[in-house]
Amino acid sequence: MQKRIVLDLDLCCGCRSCEAACKAAFKGEARIRHGDIAGVAYLPLACKHCKQPLCLASCPVEAITKDDNTGLVTRSAMVCIGCKSCAFACPFGVIDAPLVRHISQKCSLCADRDEGPRCVAACSSGALQWLSDEEIEQHEVGMRMVSKDLFFRRKA
Amino acid sequence: MKNIDPKTITIKRALCPFCSFGCEFGIIFNDFGIKGVEYVKDGNSNGRLCPRGSAAAMYLDHPRRSTMPLKSGKAVVWSKMAKELRKVVGSPKSVAVTFDRNVTPEEYAAIVGFCDSVGIGYTASTYFEPEHNLRPFLEKPFAPADLDKAKIAFVLGDIFNQAPMSSRAIIEWKMKDKKNELIAIDSLNTHTAGFASQFLRVNIGTEPLLLLALAQENLDGVDIAKVTGIDARVVKELSNKIKNSSKGVIFASLPFGHTYDPGLYAESLDRMHEFSGMKVVPFVEFAGYEGSQPFVSIMEMVKRKKIKNLINFGELFPFYYPQLAGSLKGLNIYATSTLKHTDHTLLPVPLSLEKEGTVVTTFGKRKLTGNIEPPSGAKSVEAILSMLSSGSSTGKMPHAVEKKIDVKERARRIAEITETKKKSFKLVGEKVAYNFLGFLEGEILKINPYDATELGIGADDIVTIKSKYDAADLPVRITEDVDQGLLAAPAETPAVRGLFEYEIDSELQAVNFIPTEVKICRKG
Ligand code: SF4
Ligand code: SF4
Numbered sequence: 001m002q003k004r005i006v007l008d009l010d011l012c013c014g015c016r017s018c019e020a021a022c023k024a025a026f027k028g029e030a031r032i033r034h035g036d037i038a039g040v041a042y043l044p045l046a047c048k049h050c051k052q053p054l055c056l057a058s059c060p061v062e063a064i065t066k067d068d069n070t071g072l073v074t075r076s077a078m079v080c081i082g083c084k085s086c087a088f089a090c091p092f093g094v095i096d097a098p099l100v101r102h103i104s105q106k107c108s109l110c111a112d113r114d115e116g117p118r119c120v121a122a123c124s125s126g127a128l129q130w131l132s133d134e135e136i137e138q139h140e141v142g143m144r145m146v147s148k149d150l151f152f153r154r155k156a
Numbered sequence: 157m158k159n160i161d162p163k164t165i166t167i168k169r170a171l172c173p174f175c176s177f178g179c180e181f182g183i184i185f186n187d188f189g190i191k192g193v194e195y196v197k198d199g200n201s202n203g204r205l206c207p208r209g210s211a212a213a214m215y216l217d218h219p220r221r222s223t224m225p226l227k228s229g230k231a232v233v234w235s236k237m238a239k240e241l242r243k244v245v246g247s248p249k250s251v252a253v254t255f256d257r258n259v260t261p262e263e264y265a266a267i268v269g270f271c272d273s274v275g276i277g278y279t280a281s282t283y284f285e286p287e288h289n290l291r292p293f294l295e296k297p298f299a300p301a302d303l304d305k306a307k308i309a310f311v312l313g314d315i316f317n318q319a320p321m322s323s324r325a326i327i328e329w330k331m332k333d334k335k336n337e338l339i340a341i342d343s344l345n346t347h348t349a350g351f352a353s354q355f356l357r358v359n360i361g362t363e364p365l366l367l368l369a370l371a372q373e374n375l376d377g378v379d380i381a382k383v384t385g386i387d388a389r390v391v392k393e394l395s396n397k398i399k400n401s402s403k404g405v406i407f408a409s410l411p412f413g414h415t416y417d418p419g420l421y422a423e424s425l426d427r428m429h430e431f432s433g434m435k436v437v438p439f440v441e442f443a444g445y446e447g448s449q450p451f452v453s454i455m456e457m458v459k460r461k462k463i464k465n466l467i468n469f470g471e472l473f474p475f476y477y478p479q480l481a482g483s484l485k486g487l488n489i490y491a492t493s494t495l496k497h498t499d500h501t502l503l504p505v506p507l508s509l510e511k512e513g514t515v516v517t518t519f520g521k522r523k524l525t526g527n528i529e530p531p532s533g534a535k536s537v538e539a540i541l542s543m544l545s546s547g548s549s550t551g552k553m554p555h556a557v558e559k560k561i562d563v564k565e566r567a568r569r570i571a572e573i574t575e576t577k578k579k580s581f582k583l584v585g586e587k588v589a590y591n592f593l594g595f596l597e598g599e600i601l602k603i604n605p606y607d608a609t610e611l612g613i614g615a616d617d618i619v620t621i622k623s624k625y626d627a628a629d630l631p632v633r634i635t636e637d638v639d640q641g642l643l644a645a646p647a648e649t650p651a652v653r654g655l656f657e658y659e660i661d662s663e664l665q666a667v668n669f670i671p672t673e674v675k676i677c678r679k680g
């Protein structure tokens with residue numbers, strides 16, 4: 001069953017606990033990063049583990065692969081040559097161009113942790129959730145792309 | 157855990173000691189030592205942790221963790237240090253004992269008892285954070301039901317960045333009922349303000365004045381609208397709304413260097429409570445203790461050369477208040493610390509995370525598990541004290557003296573400060589959990605786009621900030637979240653904290669760190 005990280009825009013308070021959890025676990029750059037979206041929102045972005053990953057397509061040495069069962073897109077640290085092609089190819093900008101230790105940072109959906117992603121576990125507001133495709137469909141969060149409360153994200 | 161032999165992994169439960177929220181987590185150990193933090197679903201916060209909690213393992217294992225006594229940066233063995241300290245306490249009249257943060261109530265009792273038994277008369281708090289003033293409010297612990305019942309809630313400061321764990325309950329409460337109103341008061345636009353139903357963006361440092369006006373205090377001669385920047389009609393409407401709204405909650409979380417008068421801040425919260433019946437919930441990192449004297453009298457005794465040695469228990473003083481160095485000249489300081497510093501004489505101690513005992517949280521008292529071993533060279537407070545004297549006694553705990561403050565006079569003073577418009581910049585302190593002790597990210601200075609353009613500062617430039625005490629280089633973030641003439645930086649490390657100006661509050665005999673005049677220029 002493929003599970004994904006889903007962000008509920010109404011809940012995220014921008015505290016970066018998710019980012020810190022990732023950074024602390026992987027002792028480097030966080031793989032979930034905050035982006036300022038047109039000065040209106042400041043929200044975390046992580047790898048979407050795309051159905052047709054452009055990072056994978058762009059990688060000259062096939063360091064990036066997609067697991068058909070789990071949907072997970074992984075990058076092999078051994079194979080990666082640090083050419084930054086994936087960083088430029090990713091439409092979401094989730095791979096950071098300044099590379100740490102000369103290899104690209106790539107979210108692994110915390111495949112090393114049975115309980116699932118650390119960023120989701122740490123999320124202070126419950127905005128990040130770890131849901132299967134079916135759960136996403138049933139969950140209103142999957143469809144909510146804009147905030148439902150008029151005052152949220154209001155900048156003075 | 158996959159890929160690792162489960163037999164080699166141990167998870168030790170602990171209570172996060174970095175703020176008064178008291179979240180629980182696990183520290184993962186393998187054969188090689190500390191591996192990381194585990195998010196425990198059945199813990200106090202359901203596994204959720206703010207950046208400080210996630211960084212706990214990094215802190216335990218930090219390369220700067222202090223493991224040996226240091227004299228001006230040079231390692232000394234404990235036996236030699238004990239001998240020196242015994243000599244110092246042998247002349248108790250010339251010694252002061254102080255305490256800041258990372259001291260449990262049990263350790264505090266032991267310290268007070270020790271001072272009593274050896275005849276040290278000068279004890280004082282060296283915890284100068286504004287939250288120190290909010291201690292009385294912690295006596296009535298917060299329960300989530302308090303918020304459930306509320307229709308209105310105030311937030312002072314950026315609580316979602318300072319104590320992110322508060323966000324879930326507050327956001328859910330607000331979403332539960334459209335009529336639930338969240339009102340943010342701050343001089344900076346913040347994430348918390350972005351969630352509020354109403355954001356009262358006050359002029360810097362004037363938060364207490366707005367609270368007093370909401371509590372309908374008579375402040376003759378002070379034009380509240382002009383001083384705070386909030387329209388008198390808005391204040392009046394809101395004030396009428398909250399009168400007798402005994403089910404409301406006020407979350408107080410103004411950080412270091414953010415307001416001109418931390419004493420008035422506490423008093424204004426008290427008056428708001430009296431006026432409206434709303435519950436005041438302080439979000440603090442630590443509450444501090446009462447000493448037998450205010451620290452100001454110790455400063456005076458140092459000046460008169462009566463006190464020559466000071467032993468501090470905790471982890472902030474004097475390292476995080478470098479601007480006090482001038483007024484403590486000639487004083488020999490012995491300070492416990494969890495991180496290495498090269499100044500003064502440093503005594504390595506365990507983190508609260510590694511202690512057994514009690515912590516006072518926003519939700520009441522909680523137990524520290526003592527499950528995690530401190531570094532071998534760190535000695536507990538009790539162990540240090542027993543090296544210094546053979547006997548032990550339970551000393552009399554000093555009690556806070558009721559102090560009346562002149563609200564009108566203080567309000568007038570803030571009005572005066574804000575009225576004298578200067579061309580220079582004011583630096584205010586922020587508290588951002590992600591900037592925890594500089595482990596996760598260095599401090600970032602926020603500057604208004606107009607000011608940045610005028611000074612020729614571009615995004616990601618490094619700027620030099622100069623105050624009358626020191627200078628610091630910081631990367632900038634250009635944002636309208638700060639008004640023109642205002643700069644904001646998280647006051648986490650000694651480099652930034654050391655820029656802030658302090659004032660002696662003669663009425664409360666307190667040391668206050670306030671918004672500070674600074675010069676700014678692009679580096680290079
Ligand atoms: S790195 Fe970018 S392109 Fe690649 S799978 Fe993740 S989101 Fe898709
Ligand atoms: S799932 Fe794990 S690796 Fe991916 S962003 Fe979250 S914490 Fe980082």
Ligand code: SF4
Pocket residue numbers: 007011012013014015016017018019044122123124125126127128320
């Ligand atoms: S931890 Fe949760 S609330 Fe905080 S920034 Fe990340 S997604 Fe948003």
Ligand code: SF4
Pocket residue numbers: 172173174175176177178179201204205206207208209210319320321
């Ligand atoms: S909210 Fe406080 S107690 Fe909880 S993880 Fe953060 S610092 Fe620790």
